[in-house]
Amino acid sequence: MTTQRGPAPAPTQKPQRLVVGIDLGTTNSLAAVRAGKQARVLRDAQGEPLIPSVVCFHPDGRTIVGREAKALRLSFPDRTVFSVKRLVGRAASECGAEARVLPYRVVAGERDLPRVQVGDRQFTPEAISALVLQQVKATAESALGQPVEQAVVTVPAWFDDAQRQATKDAAALAGLDCLRILNEPTAAALAYGIDGNKDGTVLVYDLGGGTFDVSILRIEDGVFRVLSTAGDTHLGGDDFDALLAERILAALPRTAAVPAADPYVLQAVRAAAEGLKIRLSSETSAELELDLGAAGTAKLRIARSEFEATIAPLVQRTLDCVQRALKDANVRIDQLDEVVLVGGSTRVPLVRARLAAFTGKQPHTEVDPDLAVALGASIQADVLAGNDRSLLLLDVIPLSLGIETLGGAVQKLILRNSTIPTHRTEEFSTGVDDQTAVDLAIHQGERELARDCRLLGRFKLRGIPPMPAGLPRIAVTFLVDADGVLRVTAREQRTGVEAGIQVVPSYGLSRDEVKRMMLESIEHAQQDYLAREAIDVRNKAEAMVRGTQKALQLAELPPDQTYAVHKALAALRKLLAAGAGAASLKAGCDDLTRVTATIADDVIGAAVAKALREEQQR
């Protein structure tokens, strides 16, 4: 926490180069920063660190992000977008199962890319993620009192190349320079092994809202080395909710006038299901009576044992992944020193019990599972900012990369769980005389046939000098960088001519699209800035009112000063109630600061500062 002398939260330190860590989650997002050796999450004016990854496109034209948007999801189910992380970097046809249970519309855009349809507008998943990231950025800037431009953004370890690239694009659209894409379980391991002095082998089990990851790490002399990772990008707490939602829908009367697929019904049922799940984590049974108006009333009682039986197959799937990760790491269960739990869904008792039974170890839960990833990301951010050279992360690529050969088979070039960065150079030639171009299809996945892997994109090598067939020797280098993202370069060996590469990505945005969207966002930047400033000033004014009120109760003041403070306070409250603009609010804040600050040595100055500090730490 920055210390402040007066009630006005002005930063006392001069701004320094600052890189934040951002956990861009399926359900919630948040930022953290590390100063000195202390990592801390950044909270909004209400003291909340978690920002729901929810965007509401209000019918009145406003775009609302975060807690307020989440509250609106029952009012505007078809205009409130959540869990968009499940769509990022994927094809619309792959999202069919998701889209059916989502109350908002997902349609197929060009190149079969998913688009979220709200009214007559369409949004890419990247653009929605960017709105969430902007909110995280704004919250971080308010909390830090300085601009935030660089960040480390986390992704599930199991994310493939397209999903990583899409996340980087979302960061760029949000005006953030993403210094590193970091795997979530690796980040969590950092949060736990902060000093890097605890050598050992660690299993990180990360069950979030929409994704599951497991990583095995070896920590030695401050080097965090990932030995293997496994997971499922479509397995998480949302799936637990969906199973409970089915139970609720089944409890609705069949004769109901409104079909169960109605977005309002779906959204209300999902919200109720989530509530049930949370209650069943602490209670052995829970009752629900959900009045859905014309759709009828769902009344049910569910025991924790029933819930556990329902989700048991999903939990087993996570344990299968754990098994695979151990095997790939060449680590036996009894060689594990620590087991670490991350992700909100690890609060479900069955998950903890099954993992404890499987590993024979009591899992660590000291760090809040919702905050661990962001805290770890802030540590890596600090390393990248050049402030800490004692730590080093060595991560792996989760899925093998290969090229399609004749007959539709995939020749693996880079194997899964290879430490990144890694590269491989392959030689290719031409099939006919004077051929000047060669097409390469790059796939990611473990299966043998191209059609069973994910086609990441087509690389077209151009400008090969005309030669008889088979004579050109084109060396193509596949480099997987430290973000786990592929870069391809090519060169004809005999002539040394650099072959041009044209990349046609199968998923996500092309480079041109990213550029265009960024230009558009710069046009909106001024508008966004004003809107954000208004929010910041308002938050500050509200905090000052609360702080001063508290201080007035504590302090005994001479009557004339009491009068002056009360007068300024009343004026500011009036401005707030009237929804005054940023400029008037700022003036009101300044007035209040003046009357409290002129009595510098007086008790009220100290009391206000203290109350404000408490307010911010809350």
Added chain:
Amino acid sequence: MIHVPAPDPFTVFGLPRSLDLDERALESRYLRLSRDCHPDLHRAADTGDCIAVLQRAAEINDAWRVLRDPWQRARALLELLSPGALDRHKRLDPVFLAEALDLAEEVARADAAAAPALRARLQAALAADFAALRDAMQRGDCDAAARVCHASHYHQKALADLDAKS
């Protein structure tokens, strides 16, 4: 600008070209090299990852993957001592090939009860392969060493298949 082939893993690690490397020393060398060269610790103030730094880090990671595995290390060494030897001896003795196919069948049939004995047998076969390889290398007979490398591949594959079943 002709493509420069990546340096061999022994050169990357600054180690003598030898089949026998101390694994513990190899690992600590890997960690030290990573600290010296990883892009996370070597960023220019305001630019992204420099391609040369990425390539150097990739070389270290790739060399480590080869050197830590005795068989991959052996292949890399063979390629250095006698370029093309591995390619020249790809054709296997038909008798051995028949044995390898029988072995694959046995692995496919093996149930949980038979697995431990079969695993022990395969591990012993691989140990014998490696002894033969070391022997051939010491004699300077790269051709024989290349043949052993190819032959051992079937034992390795059989063992991997057996492990995949459990």
